[in-house]
Amino acid sequence: MTSHTPHTPVLLHETIEGLNLQPGEVVIDATVGAGGHAFTMSSVVGSSGLVIGFDADAEALELATQKLKKAPAKFILIKSNFRSMKTELATRGINEVDAVLFDLGVSSMQLDKAGRGFSFRFDAPLMMTLDSTPTSEDLTAMDLVNTLASKDLAVIFKTYGEESFATRIAEAIEKAREEEGPIQTTSQLVRIIERVVPFWYKKRKIHPATKTFQALRIAVNDELGALTQGLNQAWALLKTGGRLGVISFHGLETKIVKDFIKDKKKTGQAGKVVKVKPSRSEILVNHRSRSAILRLVSKT
Numbered sequence: 001m002t003s004h005t006p007h008t009p010v011l012l013h014e015t016i017e018g019l020n021l022q023p024g025e026v027v028i029d030a031t032v033g034a035g036g037h038a039f040t041m042s043s044v045v046g047s048s049g050l051v052i053g054f055d056a057d058a059e060a061l062e063l064a065t066q067k068l069k070k071a072p073a074k075f076i077l078i079k080s081n082f083r084s085m086k087t088e089l090a091t092r093g094i095n096e097v098d099a100v101l102f103d104l105g106v107s108s109m110q111l112d113k114a115g116r117g118f119s120f121r122f123d124a125p126l127m128m129t130l131d132s133t134p135t136s137e138d139l140t141a142m143d144l145v146n147t148l149a150s151k152d153l154a155v156i157f158k159t160y161g162e163e164s165f166a167t168r169i170a171e172a173i174e175k176a177r178e179e180e181g182p183i184q185t186t187s188q189l190v191r192i193i194e195r196v197v198p199f200w201y202k203k204r205k206i207h208p209a210t211k212t213f214q215a216l217r218i219a220v221n222d223e224l225g226a227l228t229q230g231l232n233q234a235w236a237l238l239k240t241g242g243r244l245g246v247i248s249f250h251g252l253e254t255k256i257v258k259d260f261i262k263d264k265k266k267t268g269q270a271g272k273v274v275k276v277k278p279s280r281s282e283i284l285v286n287h288r289s290r291s292a293i294l295r296l297v298s299k300t
Contacts, residue, residue, distance in 0.1 A: 009036030010247055010289040014276045015101060016040050018296040019243045024048040025098035028237070030082035030230060031055065035064035037101055042071035049073040052089070052097070054082045056130040056221075081130070083229040086236060098242050100234040104227065105249040106130070106217065117141060118217060120209045123187040128213075128220045141216040145183045150174040160224075160252065161215030165197050169212055172196040186213075214250070224252060231260045235269075238299045247294045254293060261297050271298040 009015075015037060021027060021044040029038040032053030042051045051073045055061050061077050068075045078088050082102065089095070106118055117127040117140075127134065128141040145153070150170040157166035169192070176192045177183055183192070193209045194202060202208050218224060234244060248254040264270035276294040283290045 008286045008289075009040070010103065010286065010292045011276060011278055011282070011294045012037060012040060014294055015245055015247070016044060018274055018276065018294065019099045019101065019245050021045055021049075021099060026050045026052070026094070026096075028085065028097050028100040028234065029053045030085065030100060030102045030234065031104065032064045032077060033057075033060050033103070035067035037103060038064060038075070039067050039071050041099075041101070042068060042073035042075065045073050047072045047074075051075045052094070053077045054080055054085055054088070056081045057132045059132040081226055081230075083226040083233070085230065086233040089237065095237070096239045096242075097237050098239060100238060100242075100244050102227075102230065102234070102246045104223075104247060104253050117186050118213070120186050120190045120207060120213055123185055125184060126186060126189060126216075128217045130221045139220055141220050142182075142184055144216060144219060145173050145189065146177055156219045157212055157215045159215070160218040161211035161213075162251070163211040163215060165201065168196050169193055189213075218252070224256060227253060227256050228260070231257070235260075235264065235299065240299055242299045243296060244299070245294060245296045247292050249291050249293075257295055261295060264297070264299075269300060271300050273297045 021041060023046040025045045026049065027041050027045060029041060029051065032038050032055045035053065038051050038053050042049070045051065051068065053064055053075065055064070056079065058079055061079055064077055076092065080088050115124050116132070117124045126140065126142040126145065129138050131138065134140065144156070150173065153170035153173060154166045157163040157169055163169065172192050172195065173183065183189055190209045193212055197208045238244060246257045248257050261270060261273055265273070274296040278289040278292055
């Protein structure tokens with residue numbers, strides 16, 4: 001196992017407090033990662049409680065297993081995307097839970113691991129799959145940049161990355177693969193982007209490839225489709241009085257979460273919504289928490 005940057009759970013205390021966990025409860029961490037939130041959940045629900053963790057990433061589950069072994073509650077870890085949580089739990093005889101937490105996006109652990117292709121800071125194959133052990137059947141970012149027409153790539157960059165130079169970048173990708181052969185690594189893609197965006201765009205605080213990389217990652221993993229399904233399944237599993245907590249990081253996720261909760265409130269299924277942002281001191285300690293928003297709601 002490679003060593004990782006320790007993953008700092010975002011809004012940890014606010015999440016645990018907001019979910020109002022009680023001893024003996026059954027709780028789901030839909031994005032268990034290295035087990036940061038789940039470990040604290042376990043400490044609260046105690047030895048009579050159960051923590052269930054989902055993650056598509058086998059490496060994350062390995063880390064979470066080590067961490068949760070030291071925690072008091074019983075735990076079950078499932079290698080699966082949270083979009084299948086209802087089916088996965090039904091096969092284990094679990095049909096209702098007290099609380100569900102989603103901590104969306106890619107963990108710092110995945111971003112900091114050079115071989116996965118999530119980050120333009122490392123030269124790596126353009127994979128971007130949330131599963132650390134993808135099969136040849138799994139869609140990768142390499143497939144998208146080498147097979148899609150520029151107009152389809154532009155739609156992905158615009159829709160999922162909100163990239164202002166989507167068309168220009170997409171056309172440059174198509175031209176580069178025709179002239180130079182397949183685009184296989186993160187640094188190849190970064191060079192293509194840097195060649196075609198305006199000089200001022202390269203001088204901003206955020207790297208000019210940020211939005212394209214985000215868009216590809218969301219498309220590869222169908223993150224928005226998975227989120228819609230996951231939220232619906234979580235809601236179906238929650239008991240009356242059960243609590244849902246969602247930490248989102250960018251506008252597209254946030255919109256899906258807000259619309260979902262609004263719909264539940266309109267139909268009288270949801271109580272008051274609590275919205276929490278990280279404190280200034282948390283942002284100073286963990287820069288990646290700066291765009292996080294936690295929403296908490298109970299099922300009525």
